[in-house]
Amino acid sequence: MKLIDGRLLAKTIKEEIAVEVAQLISEGNRRPHLAAVLVGADPASRVYVRNKTRSCEQVGFDSSLINKDEHTTEEELLKIVADLNADEGIDGFIVQLPLPKHIDTDRIILAIDPSKDVDGFHPNNFGKMAQGMPSFLPATPFGIVTMLDRYNIDVAGKNCVVLGRSNIVGTPISILLSRKADPGNATVTLCHSRTKHLEEYTKKADIIVIALGRPNFLKADMIKEGAVVIDVGINRIEDASTKSGSKLVGDADFNDIAEKCSYITPVPGGVGPMTVTSLLMNTLQAFKAKI
Numbered sequence: 001m002k003l004i005d006g007r008l009l010a011k012t013i014k015e016e017i018a019v020e021v022a023q024l025i026s027e028g029n030r031r032p033h034l035a036a037v038l039v040g041a042d043p044a045s046r047v048y049v050r051n052k053t054r055s056c057e058q059v060g061f062d063s064s065l066i067n068k069d070e071h072t073t074e075e076e077l078l079k080i081v082a083d084l085n086a087d088e089g090i091d092g093f094i095v096q097l098p099l100p101k102h103i104d105t106d107r108i109i110l111a112i113d114p115s116k117d118v119d120g121f122h123p124n125n126f127g128k129m130a131q132g133m134p135s136f137l138p139a140t141p142f143g144i145v146t147m148l149d150r151y152n153i154d155v156a157g158k159n160c161v162v163l164g165r166s167n168i169v170g171t172p173i174s175i176l177l178s179r180k181a182d183p184g185n186a187t188v189t190l191c192h193s194r195t196k197h198l199e200e201y202t203k204k205a206d207i208i209v210i211a212l213g214r215p216n217f218l219k220a221d222m223i224k225e226g227a228v229v230i231d232v233g234i235n236r237i238e239d240a241s242t243k244s245g246s247k248l249v250g251d252a253d254f255n256d257i258a259e260k261c262s263y264i265t266p267v268p269g270g271v272g273p274m275t276v277t278s279l280l281m282n283t284l285q286a287f288k289a290k291i
Contacts, residue, residue, distance in 0.1 A: 109123075118282035216250075220253070
């Protein structure tokens with residue numbers, strides 16, 4: 001079993017970005033600028049945005065945070081998005097999800113300028129991705145294909161099973177793994193809550209990407225020997241042995257399946273760090289397109 005170390009890979013890529021940014025600045029360019037909009041006080045969202053800000057500092061980006069309370073109206077948020085779209089000093093921005101229930105998430109995403117949509121959620125970017133055209137890739141799927149690429153895990157011709165069909169992870173990663181690209185050219189099966197006899201699919205899979213939000217769901221008897229498991233899940237469960245009384249686990253039962261895998265991502269320290277790093281890669285792409 002080999003561990004796919006997302007923290008180490010993210011550190012390496014951020015060092016590469018920092019070198020490129022320093023070169024661009026030495027040529028007389030300004031710093032790339034990534035902004036984030038956070039509405040409400042969701043703890044996980046706050047951690048994610050804080051990590052984004054720290055990562056921007058590490059690579060030489062400018063970073064802005066617009067923090068609004070949970071009572072912010074949809075019209076107020078649309079005005080913020082419009083202002084960021086018009087700001088020439090902002091290369092890319094994200095509106096952190098989830099949003100409060102009174103705000104229409106789809107309406108907000110549609111309002112974002114696709115050329116600044118470094119989360120890769122706008123239908124313009126999603127459609128280009130599906131057709132294999134240059135676009136901003138959704139951050140977590142982008143992180144996953146980067147991990148497969150950097151660890152030289154061959155995807156072409158392999159049987160891949162994706163567990164979960166969200167627009168943020170499951171559906172886009174199924175497209176990326178199946179399209180004519182590298183990594184890609186896999187035969188992909190997308191499974192979800194209505195899939196019957198799930199184990200029949202997972203037991204045949206060379207590569208499994210799991211993003212269900214169900215702690216320790218994937219067990220050793222559900223996978224074949226030598227499978228590659230990419231665990232996107234981040235779940236907090238009770239654990240009396242820890243100081244905090246809880247711990248983070250993935251959607252795969254790491255202790256149960258690790259020895260059966262050829263490669264596996266840990267939780268934490270796997271896909272998570274690469275999601276933030278993918279935002280940086282998309283922002284640098286947006287910046288270079290401008291200059």
